[in-house]
Amino acid sequence: MSDENHPSGAPWRNFYGRFKGKGLRDSQQRYLDEDLARFSPGAVSWEENPNRDNPDLTQIFGDRDVWLEIGFGGGEHMVHQASQNPDVGFIGCEPYINGVAMLLGKIREAGCDNIRIHPGDARDMFDVLPEASISKAFLLYPDPWPKKRHHRRRFVTPEHLEPLHRVLKPGAIFRVATDIPDYVRQTLEEVPKAGFEWLAERPADWRQPWDDWISTRYEQKALREDRTPHYLTFRRK
Template identity: 75%
Template sequence: MSTDKHPTGAPWRNFYGRLKGKSLRRSQETYIDEDLAALAPGPVGWEENPDRTPLDLGTLFGGRDVWLEIGFGGGEHVVHQAATNPQVGIIGCEPYINGVAMLLGKIRQAGVENLRVHPGDVRDLFDVVPDGSLSKAFLLYPDPWPKKRHHRRRFVTPEYLEPLARKLKPGAEFRVATDIPDYVRQTLEEVPGQGFTWLAEGPRDWREPWGDWLSTRYEQKALREGRVPHYLTFRRDG
């Protein structure tokens, strides 16, 4: 469990997982220094605001629908979605600073303008995103925490799913991709209990990726190692 501050200086709740890996390249440090503050979903220091003033997503994205990617890894998928869906605004959330730096480089290269980056715990973001404001959420190859005693650290637990459900609009889509069979089990047990319906009518609905899918580095690793991806789609009830 980490109790230090994130490399960007933001605070967080008890957090399990890596925050920084190998040293950043000089170009990646430049991305952090020059681009991150401008791409944050709120003004500098919003994470430390004890009042947790709600974000004005209408102003932030010009009234567009807003999507959320939880744990964007290296950023391939979230940049792809932003580039192919300029009619929406997207917030990418990732506490691993090396992944944040990679995403910032991809944003420069792609030139997308409808993407904002939260370099920290998604629970802090849930504190300031208005209820019923998100139209879609992605959870792609999350940390599997394979040991049974660590399953409570997974995202698909009430600590994370309850606030996610509140932030999603009725009818919003929640996509989960994982190559871990036990993560599939827990997802199918926990997510419907928080007000979601699993949209599957047959095996193809979880064996085949979504039509707008971009395979990530984590999926490619899973395929190389012989693990089978699962693609689960849920609808927020209400």
């Protein structure tokens, strides 16, 4: 097998991380069985979509803006944003199935109908999203991969940032939240090189959360462990 090609014809990609953790509760398995299919944004993998036909977002969301969350964790931020912005469509990508089940439970509680879920790698979504189709993107407390030899696994590398740039509209906002100082360093080095400008004029612009922010479980853990959150805002050139 070539190092560059998947059997389906897609570019070969390693995935680093967990697909599943501890056993799902009965209710969470029920959410997956009953709800996941209807929240799918359509074919988002090379196996399902080998010709890379772009999903028609207007059929899914009408003429609404579409926002993308990359790795939504337990889904609290996504449901918060979707509830506060019912006129916006949301696509969330998360390969960790336990997090997907948690999000589905929160959607049931909140009654949101403007969310679609890809239970997999965000790079699959980048393969099929139309160019300049996303108005805002979020990368919130991504896996820090703290060892230096693992830094290439971080999201803030050209492998991820270049396709993200392609699917974002000109002027679209890209938010990054992290409590890891070296992740801040790499983000500020790599994201501008990928065609984004950092929107910060004073320290408060990265020290204080966004006005519409909701603190996630990952942020609460960082605060308990005396790590300082950083809130970085970029705009696609």
